[in-house]
Amino acid sequence: TYVVTDACVKCKYTDCVDVCPVDCFREGPNFLVIDPDECIDCTLCVAECPVEAIYAEDDVPANMTQYIAANAELAKQWPIIVQKKEPLPEHEEWASISGKFDQIER
Numbered sequence: 001t002y003v004v005t006d007a008c009v010k011c012k013y014t015d016c017v018d019v020c021p022v023d024c025f026r027e028g029p030n031f032l033v034i035d036p037d038e039c040i041d042c043t044l045c046v047a048e049c050p051v052e053a054i055y056a057e058d059d060v061p062a063n064m065t066q067y068i069a070a071n072a073e074l075a076k077q078w079p080i081i082v083q084k085k086e087p088l089p090e091h092e093e094w095a096s097i098s099g100k101f102d103q104i105e106r
């Protein structure tokens with residue numbers, strides 16, 4: 001499966017959702033996740049993300065492995081998103097800031 005990681009938090013560009021052939025993105029207030037039970041590993045979303053937030057599960061950097069379980073958990077709580085929309089208003093400011101796990105709104 002593929003995993004959305006730190007760069008997405010407080011940015012949420014949503015370019016990724018338009019290309020997913022199986023609609024496995026789920027939307028929270030300031031972060032998106034991938035439902036690991038739905039992802040078919042097509043890789044299409046990876047190149048779409050302007051901040052390179054999406055990794056194959058096996059390639060998630062060591063400092064972001066907590067995002068693997070978070071995607072699985074939050075995917076079961078959040079609604080589906082299938083169409084791109086405007087990024088969050090403060091996206092430019094937050095795109096280059098890392099360590100945002102604790103700022104995910106649930």
Ligand code: SF4
Pocket residue numbers: 002019020021022023024025034038039040041042043044045046
């Ligand atoms: Fe969807 Fe493919 Fe990305 Fe999985 S890898 S989330 S199936 S676009």
Ligand code: F3S
Pocket residue numbers: 004007008009011012013014015016017032048049050051052053054
């Ligand atoms: Fe997030 Fe990148 Fe998609 S910032 S919403 S994973 S395009």
